[in-house]
Amino acid sequence: MMDLDGLDKNVQFGSYFKHTETSLTKDIVFLNHGSYGTVPKRVAAAQTRYREEMERNPDLWFRQASLDHWLKAVSVLADFFHCHSQDLVLVPNASTGINSVLMSCKLKTGEAILITRLTYGSIQKATSHVTKRFEGTEAVFLDITFPISSAQQIVDLYEECFKSHPNIKLAVIDYITSPSSVVMPVKELITLCHHYSVLSVIDGAHTPGHIPLHLNDLDADFFTGNLHKWLYAPRGCAILWVKRDHHDWIYPVVTSWGYEFPLQIRFFKQGTRDHTAEICGMHAVQFYQAIGGMDRILKYTTGLINEAQEYLVKLLNTESLPIPKSMEVPNMRCILLSGICGFPQSVVFDESEKLILDIMNKSNIVCAFICIEEKLFLRISANVYNTMDDYRRLGEVLLHYHTA
Ligand SMILES: Cc1ncc(COP(=O)(O)O)c(C=O)c1O
Structure with missing residues (x-):
């Protein structure tokens, strides 16, 4: 039922994986795997x-x-x-x-x-x-x-x-x-x-x-x-x-x-x-096993989310949600946006939800905006189809969101 032809533990992650193994469109920057994920083409074909x-x-x-x-x-x-x-x-x-x-x-x-x-x-x-x-x-x-x-x-x-x-x-x-x-x-x-x-x-x-x-x-x-x-x-x-x-x-x-x-x-x-x-x-x-299993996947995704977190925090001159490193999630991070680049100091749930759709519709970038203790945070995810270019595009959009 499952076609694994041509897939092995050395399959290249990043853009190649995105184009060959997922149905994500070429131009979308998909940084919200945490909400609904995306179903790889081979798994979707098995369901069909x-x-x-x-x-x-x-x-x-x-x-x-x-x-x-x-x-x-x-x-x-x-x-x-x-x-x-x-x-x-x-x-x-x-x-x-x-x-x-x-x-x-x-x-x-x-x-x-x-x-x-x-x-x-x-x-x-x-x-x-x-x-x-x-x-x-x-x-x-x-x-x-x-x-x-x-x-x-x-x-x-x-x-x-x-x-x-x-x-x-x-x-x-x-x-x-x-x-x-x-x-x-x-x-x-x-x-x-x-x-x-x-x-x-x-x-x-x-x-x-x-x-x-x-x-x-x-x-x-x-x-x-x-x-x-x-x-x-x-x-x-x-x-x-x-x-x-x-x-x-x-x-x-x-x-x-x-x-x-x-x-x-x-x-x-x-x-x-x-x-x-x-x-x-x-x-x-x-x-999941065919592309290398948890060790290989997390090596890529955790490395990427760490780099992306560091990059965005520096670019936006902000900070991450204050938790110990040992309690960080392998593939997701929350970064403070309240009071940064023109974003409001305090928000309610509906406002953060609206921002998800607004940025998605204007920029074709999908990430989560969330409200924690009335402050606005960005939640980014990393998966094997992402690359640092995705987070760079997001960073540019956030920097200029209120001035564009
Ligand atoms: C911690 C937690 N619990 C429950 C759910 C609900 O999952 P679902 O909507 O798939 O039932 C979610 C969804 O993201 C979640 O993050």
Whole structure:
């Protein structure tokens, strides 16, 4: 199903890769892989072939073949993420993974879910919805602010919070925060959760393909992560890992024919759906390995993002979001824009979102503008199709944005 002809571990990264392996147009400067990624042509072609197979005989597909392919994909991904395949299911996205866990966790009156100021916005909303549904429950909000001085500072904040809120039943912990781009000390936080008898739900939306993952060793209660960001899967492909102890009470948000079945079938059968993106998770892994795997990819992308960060900070005479080097994300960085080159001192979320479209429409440069503690930041990503020229073009546009 996957054509890897002509691809090897020496494939040239940068412009050549962009033109041969992705569908990005020649002129676009794409510096926001972190939001939706881009699907390599070979992976997209594999998905098309599955769709053709589905249409050749829909009944064969829905009654038999799709489950076979899906279970094969789960097994390949379980190997890749170092876990047992019976603990792993495929879901369309991280939101679905987290919502499935939150909705299944029948909170009792007085109990609470812990989130933080850095929890992804849509997950904050999901938490709010769940605590409204279960009467007498609440969300406890841990206020993590910048600068962050060390991973230990984060661990201490969580510990104080667990001590002062013994009603916390479940903690949603971001592995990589978004959009602020901080790697959290997840292993230490999971240990803390075990100590305080809190269920740990790891939001790893940005983690697969970005940070080495050993799901068995991580020993969380739940882990979810998108494969469409850093692992090159088609959109609609994410994993949900569930600790064996919890299999009996975790249900997908949609109840269907799989209701009384074991975890995997429960999640597979959620009404008639197109599973081709989830199935292609296994081909995304093949592609990722074929171009050199994590070591080679991160060597290129982390080298590039470090150089780009240094270049932009100097050019714009500004600074990066204040976090320790050890908590930086391999492929993303946040750089302060408030008060620089005519950008406003303070912004709200909608203004930063508007800027993304404005710069994209005027300059064909795609990057994220984000609002952290009411200040405007630029978030840049690096991937194997980027080069320093991309960041130079961005730098020029930002320098002259208010004078052009
Ligand atoms: C930390 C985090 N959690 C959850 C999500 C939601 O992912 P999705 O919209 O694919 O469900 C994102 C998306 O970027 C994210 O960064």
